[in-house]
Amino acid sequence: MKIIKVKNQIEGAQIGFDIFKQALENDAKVFGLATGSTPIKLYEVLRNSDLDFSNSISINLDEYLGLSGDNPQSYRYFMTQQLFNQKPFQHSYVPDGVKTDTALATKEYDQIIDKHPIDLQLLGIGHNGHIGFNEPGTSFESKTHVVDLQPSTIEANARFFEKPEDVPTQAISMGIASVMSAKHILLMAYGESKAEAISKMINGPVTEEMPASILQKHNSVTIIVDEAAANKL
Ligand code: GLP
Numbered sequence: 001m002k003i004i005k006v007k008n009q010i011e012g013a014q015i016g017f018d019i020f021k022q023a024l025e026n027d028a029k030v031f032g033l034a035t036g037s038t039p040i041k042l043y044e045v046l047r048n049s050d051l052d053f054s055n056s057i058s059i060n061l062d063e064y065l066g067l068s069g070d071n072p073q074s075y076r077y078f079m080t081q082q083l084f085n086q087k088p089f090q091h092s093y094v095p096d097g098v099k100t101d102t103a104l105a106t107k108e109y110d111q112i113i114d115k116h117p118i119d120l121q122l123l124g125i126g127h128n129g130h131i132g133f134n135e136p137g138t139s140f141e142s143k144t145h146v147v148d149l150q151p152s153t154i155e156a157n158a159r160f161f162e163k164p165e166d167v168p169t170q171a172i173s174m175g176i177a178s179v180m181s182a183k184h185i186l187l188m189a190y191g192e193s194k195a196e197a198i199s200k201m202i203n204g205p206v207t208e209e210m211p212a213s214i215l216q217k218h219n220s221v222t223i224i225v226d227e228a229a230a231n232k233l
Helices: 009-025 040-047 075-084 102-115 151-160 176-180 192-203 211-217
Strands: 002-006 030-033 057-060 062-064 091-093 120-123 145-148 170-173 184-189 221-226
Touching (some): 002 009, 009 184, 192 221
Parallel strands (some): 030 120
């Protein structure tokens, strides 16, 4: 794991941008993308840049179950606003949160990932060490699946909703095996609240109880952290 300590999200975004730029220059075609507050600055830098993703594919990690892409709380909507409107990809995949046949939705998403192997996967991290929406206890062998969100995750994400009761209790997420299949992984984390998870991810045992710890087994991972997120390392 390559660990890069930065002063703040602005510096982190610049380094993240350089990694995306280099990937494009090295003919990366498929970008795995993440939502949450962590990548917002990076998306700002990307959307205001002259990078061209019109021949690239993007595949997002996850989506809330029950929210359609035009719902402002959906991850599809987030991506459209943060990146795709200004920086269109040839095709952008986000799991379908409203397909009633979820078994089919998950299978189709796996087929998309198989067809478009991910060159660069961007990740944030949850307070409990989740990546995508793969909560503690998720199998390291998992592919796309439906997830029951943990109360702590619902609480952490409630800030984006009007009322905590509005936060969906389930999501559809790319699995850990799919994340691990990416050629390169870039994980970013900022703030004190991520310090514990970052420390366990890097120095703790590799265990399904700390989903991000599996990244210790990947041969090309870059971690961008600010001082606060790094303070338990
Ligand atoms: C959500 C997303 C994750 C994200 C995490 C952290 O649960 N499913 O992909 O990494 O939140 O969010 P934030 O970046 O807002 O701290």
